[in-house]
Amino acid sequence: MNRTLTRRALLQGGAALLAAPLAARAQERRFEPQPGAWRTFDLSTSVSVPEALGTTRVWLPIPDVASDWQRPGENSWSGNATAARIVADPARGVRMLYAEFAPTAGAPALTLVSRVQTRSRAVDWAARTKVDEDPALLRASLAPTALLPTDGIVRKTALQATRGAKTDIDKARAIYQWVVSNAHREPTVRGCGNGDIEAMLESGNLGGKCADLNAVFVGLCRSAGVPARDVYGLRLAPSAFGYRELGANPANLKGAQHCRAEVFLRGHGWVAMDPADVLKVMRQETPEWIKDTAHPLAAPVNRGLFGRWEGNWVGWNTAHDVTLPGSERKGMLPFLMYPNGENDAGPFDELAPDGFRYAISAKELA
Known part of the structure; x- marks a missing residue:
């Protein structure tokens, strides 16, 4: 009797092992992006610098890839910048928004809104x-x-x-x-x-x-x-x-x-x-x-x-080894993916958004 029970348990265990890959496959979550309808976003980046220490300069990335999966739209900006314009790294060609704030402009503030269409x-x-x-x-x-x-x-x-x-x-x-x-x-x-x-x-x-x-x-x-x-x-x-x-x-x-x-x-x-x-x-x-x-x-x-x-x-x-036009920073950035800035105290830490004080959000349009 015990031998029969043991054999039955072994057979059931073997069947369970054989079924396990099939069960795992059945539980897989689907991940199959396909090209389809375009999605439209307004992407907003807001920067504020608590105090003006000499001239403040800010560089913000913009959607700069045009392809069959992305359509860049218009860029608009507001704030108290003394001057602001789209510039490009002359060697790499990558474009970005550059804004400059004179010492008398007050606490620097800038908002960039970029419209972009994306799809899978x-x-x-x-x-x-x-x-x-x-x-x-x-x-x-x-x-x-x-x-x-x-x-x-x-x-x-x-x-x-x-x-x-x-x-x-x-x-x-x-x-x-x-x-x-x-x-x-x-x-x-x-x-x-x-x-x-x-x-x-x-x-x-x-x-x-x-x-x-x-x-x-x-x-x-x-x-x-x-x-x-x-x-x-x-x-x-x-x-x-x-x-x-x-x-x-x-x-x-x-x-x-x-x-x-x-x-x-x-x-x-x-x-x-x-x-x-x-x-x-x-x-x-x-x-x-x-x-x-x-x-x-x-x-x-x-x-x-x-x-x-x-x-x-x-x-x-898609740029490597990026130079920020007008920057006093020594050397190049490995890439431009974050907001960057500097003033007379030196470059800001782009990986510290709460210290640099920038916020990014997106609104999808119908």
């Missing part, structure tokens, strides 16, 4: 076509930057990650999965990180945030001969697919900055990528750190963010 995007892997792109842009998307070298340990890692991959799609997929498998989201990193990929690879510590993790992806792609670029931007609204970590509260977008990535693939053009958000879901979507991409919450975003992203996000620009 998804590549059709079954459709291939000849895509013409500016050769100079593709060369720039293969070139090293100050924090994205393409030689040394970056090149060594890219060769290891893409061993056996022949096509550009195979290389991009191999690097994407290498990042997801070897890196991790580190919530204690300030802001979005700085994207110093050589330091990350040399240290063996591949923990970071989006500007680190997607920079690793971009740098490895470039080193493997696949044009790639970071796209720096801001989350605008909740995710339509129920992922808390893939959306934002439009009434309060401080800390909603997010960097994504693109690769240029023959037959498809620029394709959406975001391994950093896969790692964010795995680390922060649930109280427990998800370590397996087959997990029912992780699997859909791991599949989906290779070739797709959701249109609840605005892209500011």
Whole structure:
């Protein structure tokens, strides 16, 4: 009798194990962004500086990416600036709002409103076509930057990650999965990180945030001969697919900055990528750190963010090594994703919105 019961229990346990993958698959949350209707947002950035210490200068990013997934609109501003205008980094071409406040202007205050239309995007892997792109842009998307070298340990890692991959799609997929498998989201990193990929690879510590993790992806792609670029931007609204970590509260977008990535693939053009958000879901979507991409919450975003992203996000620009026109700051910014400012006391801390006193919000228009 006991032997019969034991055998029955073993058989039931085996059946449960066989059914477990099917049950997990059935519980997966859907994540399948598709191009559809355009969404229109008014994006507002307000800056206030408590006291005027000499001349105050402020630089605010604006939606500066025009594509089949984003349409920038008008920018308007108000406040007590002595002068304000749209300027561009002469070397990188990235545009931004620059405002200057004379010492006699009082406590500096500025509000920028940018209208932008966004929509989700998804590549059709079954459709291939000849895509013409500016050769100079593709060369720039293969070139090293100050924090994205393409030689040394970056090149060594890219060769290891893409061993056996022949096509550009195979290389991009191999690097994407290498990042997801070897890196991790580190919530204690300030802001979005700085994207110093050589330091990350040399240290063996591949923990970071989006500007680190997607920079690793971009740098490895470039080193493997696949044009790639970071796209720096801001989350605008909740995710339509129920992922808390893939959306934002439009009434309060401080800390909603997010960097994504693109690769240029023959037959498809620029394709959406975001391994950093896969790692964010795995680390922060649930109280427990998800370590397996087959997990029912992780699997859909791991599949989906290779070739797709959701249109609840605005892209500011794709520029690395940015110079702020008119700034007295020494050196370049690794990227322009946050409001920046300075006065006679020096640069403001753009990662401290309560100290710098800036607020960002978005209103979706019907």
